[in-house]
Amino acid sequence: MPRDTDPPAGGHIPRDPERAGSPDPSEPAALRAPAAHETVPGTAGPAPAVAGPGTEPSRPSRGYRAVFAVVEFRAVFAAHLLSLLGVVVSELALTVLVYDLTGSPLLSALTFALGMLPYLVGGTLFAGIADRYPARRVLVTCDLICAACVAVMVLPGTPVAGLLLLRCLVAAVSPVFTGTRMAALADILGEDDLYVLGRSLLRIVSQSALLAGFGVGGLLLAVVSPRGAITITVATFLGSALLLRLGTRDRPARSTGKGGATLLGESLTGARLVLGNRRIRALLLLFWLPPVFVVAPEALAAPYADEIGAGTVALGLLMCAMPVGQIAAELYVGAALSPRARSLIVLPAAAVGLLPFLLYGISPGLVVIAAALVVAGAGSAYIIGLDQWFVEAVPEELRGRAMTLLTAGLMTLQGVGMALAGLAAEFFPVHQVVAGAGAVGTLCLLVLVAEVRRTAPAHRIRTEVRDGADQHVTSG
DSSP: OOOOOOOOOOOOOOSOGGGTTSOOTTSOGGGOOOOTTSBOTTSSSBOOOOOOTTOOOSSOOOHHHHHHTSHHHHHHHHHHHHHHHHHHHHHHHHHHHHHHHHOOHHHHHHHHHTTTTHHHHHHHHSTTHHHHSOHHHHHHHHHHHHHHHHHHHHSTTOOHHHHHHHHHHHHHHHHHHHHHHHHHHHHHHOSSHHHHHHHHHHHHHHHHHHHHHHHHHHHHHTTSOHHHHHHHHHHHHHHHHHHHHHHSOOOOOSOOOGGGOOHHHHHHHHHHHHHHSHHHHHHHHHHHHHHHHHHHHHHTHHHHHHHTTOOHHHHHHHHHHHHHHHHHHHHHHHHHSOHHHHHHHHHHHHHHTTGGGGGGGGOOOHHHHHHHHHHHHHHTTHHHHHHHHHHHHSOGGGHHHHHHHHHHHHHHHHHHHHHHHHHHHTTSOHHHHHHHHHHHHHHHHHHHHHHHHHTSOHHHHHHHHHHHHHHHHHHO
16 A cells, blocks of 8 residues: 555646647547537536636635545545555564564665565556556455455565565555545545545645654554564555445446557556656656655655764654644645645745755754755645646546556655665765755756646636736735
8 A cells, every 4th residue: 555645736738838729639539628618528518617827726625624524535534544554554564574584684674665666667567457447446456455465474484585575566556556546536526626635635644644653663563573563454454445345436447448458558558648748747747856856855864863963863853854844734735725826836836845955055953954844845735736737637537547657656756866865975975965955956846847837728827927917916
């Protein structure tokens, strides 16, 4: 089971943004939005206006309480919370178990790394599952596969190689589960503000679980053996499967596998269509690129604490600072800002979110660095508006594959970012590496933000400029 970071949105546009005023007949049907006067299949009227930067969605924000009013979401939320806590505990327990069996720090660390590496394989080769089969069936099956893998881990005779292989299998299933759930959430909550707030809640739970899960796992391991702690995860996966089976509707698959296409073929075709669209590709990169640099201070927290002569308490403070900032900012943005305001802050927040890392370059002390990390975590609140852009940009029949690809890229690039940060720290002081990540990341994001803005449909840019002018007059 995955840990959301989470994790989207944008509007349907042609491949060529300069021709946004009229549909491109050469554009694949799956990636061409209907014109305002066209009738959408399955509806009785014209296509609804697409929300985006500077535009107001069809329904105003009603806050997180409205999301919990949806019965199916409550089941999804409970299943997510149950399995997530179990996974965090099992990751810690499995690492301890491998170290107990081998005495090898390398194999113990590899246990954590194997939680990320298979995401790219599973998210690319198996993405077609998310659209080819009914969402509830996919979600329940993924939970049952994970429960079976963990059950085998618990067996006393399972060798270390088997433990690592099973860890890889669970990790390969995770992006399919997450992508399917993200797509199903749009079916359950709709594609407007409720979806955005639902995704936000799942991300908040994920960040909170990272803060609490390892503490709970440490306490649990003081009472039971590592295998005993892992056994608990079997129950959490089964509980999640039961909640999803009984608490969500059985909806039909988005894609029927027309033309006899194989699962692998559908997965690769979906990736080609998603990445081949300039707008969707830019939005994906806006999800993927910041975490490559954001992970630098977390990956190097231990060596940085050692560099400044701080103890384990300081290390814990450094590890918790960014999640605290992210949770606080996301709660505020989701509850207090309107959909229009959330949309307007996406590009500015993404562009400057890494600047607090520059403070590492002057080594100002632990308190200032911790505050900078809180601010950097708060900058990730731009994802709430980005969620809406992405779900609107991706056609429904590709949604499961697009969400799976999003998850796979996000987790894989976080792993790449950690590795690059560690490699750089072999040659440069840690504080310079983190400051450099902030500087290089900001330059990359400025280029990417410009690309995202260029790919916005013309009517959105006009609306955004008008809104900015109105705000200027009001403030004046």
